[in-house]
Amino acid sequence: MSAATPKGQVGIIGLGIMGGAIAKNLAAAGWQVIGFDIAKDRIEEAKAAGVEIAKDAAAVAAQATNILVSLPKPEALTATVAAISEAKLPRRVIAELSTFSIEDKETAEAALRAAGHVMLDCPLSGTGAQARTKDLTVYGSGDQAAFEKTKPVLEGFSRAHYYLGEFGNGSKMKYVANLLVAIHNVAAAEAFVLGMKAGLDPETIYKVAGDGAGGSRMFQVRGPQMVKGRYDGAGIAVGLFQKDMKIIGEFAARIGAPTSLFNASAAIYNAAMAQGHGGDDTASVCAVLESMAKLRRR
Numbered sequence: 001m002s003a004a005t006p007k008g009q010v011g012i013i014g015l016g017i018m019g020g021a022i023a024k025n026l027a028a029a030g031w032q033v034i035g036f037d038i039a040k041d042r043i044e045e046a047k048a049a050g051v052e053i054a055k056d057a058a059a060v061a062a063q064a065t066n067i068l069v070s071l072p073k074p075e076a077l078t079a080t081v082a083a084i085s086e087a088k089l090p091r092r093v094i095a096e097l098s099t100f101s102i103e104d105k106e107t108a109e110a111a112l113r114a115a116g117h118v119m120l121d122c123p124l125s126g127t128g129a130q131a132r133t134k135d136l137t138v139y140g141s142g143d144q145a146a147f148e149k150t151k152p153v154l155e156g157f158s159r160a161h162y163y164l165g166e167f168g169n170g171s172k173m174k175y176v177a178n179l180l181v182a183i184h185n186v187a188a189a190e191a192f193v194l195g196m197k198a199g200l201d202p203e204t205i206y207k208v209a210g211d212g213a214g215g216s217r218m219f220q221v222r223g224p225q226m227v228k229g230r231y232d233g234a235g236i237a238v239g240l241f242q243k244d245m246k247i248i249g250e251f252a253a254r255i256g257a258p259t260s261l262f263n264a265s266a267a268i269y270n271a272a273m274a275q276g277h278g279g280d281d282t283a284s285v286c287a288v289l290e291s292m293a294k295l296r297r298r
Helices: 019-030 040-048 056-062 072-086 100-113 128-132 143-154 169-197 202-209 218-230 240-255 260-274 282-292
Strands: 011-013 032-036 066-069 093-096 118-120 137-140 160-163
Touching: 011 056, 019 032, 019 128, 019 282, 032 040, 032 056, 056 072, 066 072, 066 143, 072 100, 072 240, 093 100, 093 169, 100 118, 100 169, 100 218, 118 143, 118 169, 137 143, 137 169, 143 160, 169 202, 169 218, 169 240, 169 260, 202 218, 218 282, 240 260, 240 282, 260 282
Parallel strands: 011 032, 011 066, 066 093, 093 118, 137 160
Antiparallel strands: none
């Protein structure tokens, strides 16, 4: 197959931080990508990356049999599902990549199934920055045959993918992963603040502590921002992550799982919101802890 020959068609509904990066990587990998978003700036960025823009979600589904959905709110998912269902199209496979409650995803899956389609629950582990470098992990669940056929698409924008069984298991694994992200991110920030308060250089903390037993993926990913004390250009904003944390907390409470460390970390994210970091990257919890420590950087 020549480099100019498309590997196939894939639709993407939602071209934000995650969806836009995914669309760009798939186009670069040789896929014919058909996308849609309600935001004009996202559409222009996607077009510049070689994505064909459809007029709406139904138009994406009319052209592509495999569709990825990456949306910020469950209301957007509901509207997208309604548009695809009402279009009366032949069978489509829709992989839902967002982090929503299992109930919201189950409602969407039932509606698409009634319209003759298959929906997979495939949330992603990784930040927007990681999405740009294909450093994402896919937690897939639902119809296994459909998941197997979708794997070539997943390999075009991720470094790893796992099939986890019945629909909803992907979301459950994402809750597990994001619980760790929430805790490890605050732990990394706490370590930086301890070291800086003790007089250590943040660059040295990142290099030396990160190379030891206390290092973590969050220390590696968000450490550079904490070193610089710059939290703009959010991989995932504090305000958006609050949505994920609420879902995790409610799910854990419903099944009776203790989450004491997660709950403790939530207070720091709440403080970040209160201090105006809602649009900043979640690494900004370091700024919150610096304030609490009355730390002034040199």
